[in-house]
Amino acid sequence: MSRAAALRDIAVTGLGVVSPAGLDVAENWQRVLTGTSTAATDTELAGLPVDFSCRIPGFDPAAHFAPGEVWKLDRATQLALVAARQAVADAGLDPATWDGARVGVVIGTSMGGIGSLEREARTMLEEGPGWISPLVWVMSPVNMLAAQIGMDLGARGPNLVTATACASGPTAVGLGRELLASGACDIVIAGGADAPVTPMTMAGLAQMGALSTRTDDPATASRPFDAGRDGMVVAEAAGMLVLERAADAQARRAAVWATVLGFGSSADAYHASAPDPSGRGVEQAVRAALSDAGLTPGEVDHVNAHGSSTPLNDVTEAAVLRRVLGDRPLVTSTKGVTGHALGAAGAIETVYTALALRHGLVPPTANCDSPDPAVDIDVVAQAPRRAPLEVATTNSFGFGGQNGVLVLARA
């Protein structure tokens, strides 16, 4: 292997995740393997056409932040910070002793601190400009997710946010990998965070027709690749990974969850919200990721699909997977369990993909009881499937037609 190629092998040495499926990595993996949905009626959405979501049960900000700090952090930032701290601890790294100038942060998000922005917009209309909090400029902007992690952990290297809608997480990991391969950083904290379950965003998505309307039975609403799927269920979450060059990880004898071998990015250049039904952009991203990894399509054992449970995405994505990878890979969509955490989705799914490789276990797709006959791939459902997994990909596709695909290998 050439020196340049070796530099592009990036080890995942730390994982962190806070999601509806649990408050840490172990809880998440356990819940995802059960293949049971986390969606439930949401009292904060009462009166809206779609009044359910996937919330994080038992997340207590006061357990993680001082009373003088907690109210200054938007919920998305709180989730991001907790997941980032988990990932750094899991990597066995100590921010008190690392060279912070060599530590980068790349975080994906779709909506950033949208909850705080929505609250201040209400204040503006109801009370006037003299009552607006100056903290709106600390709590709402998307860049603050990465900035707050940098401050919290003393990470003073490149500090960036990727905003490619629901592909933001893999985009962050892909960009983080470039920062390591180029030598700009020695450690990168990469991932995604979103807390988008707010009345305004949910009303907008309902108007768009993007959401499942199974209000009478939310637990059956997110059903990727199932014939009865009718839209997505929105979730809040954060997923983080600590990335290092494989050689560096080996030199410090770090435990490695998986290796990131490739990233592919593309744009449908087709429509603001609908996927291109030809799947052209998605196929381009999958092929680009495999090419970057130096692998052939026949080497992919497992795919953590975008599988958003919308009628159009799942059939389009399945057709591309069949066309490019054949029927060999074991495919799952963990969104059946977690719902769709927008900018965090691809990040938590990268965590799940690393765990699948580590354990040789593919989690089942929740609620995929009667697979869509148009879906001609091997969707794992009902129970986890054990298999020797060497190579996996994770797909993430965003509004605007922005696509991101990562290739991971067993460490």
Added chain:
Amino acid sequence: MSGIEARVSDILTQRFGIPAGLIAEGQPLNKLGIDSLVAVELTLVLRKALGVAVEPGEITSDHTPAEIAELVAAKGASVQ
């Protein structure tokens, strides 16, 4: 401690999470972890809670809780 001062102290604890013991030391806000942005937020909260016409900029992070109580009292704040 005057009634107003107790009310300001209460707000700093309840709304801004500053420990009461730290407030009692009489140090300026910037020693309590309150920066210039949070001082503006505090101004808005005091304006609403006490019904006084205090404007952003009048309370800074250089003020102590006692000075802030004095300032809002001078503007007519009172507690029952």
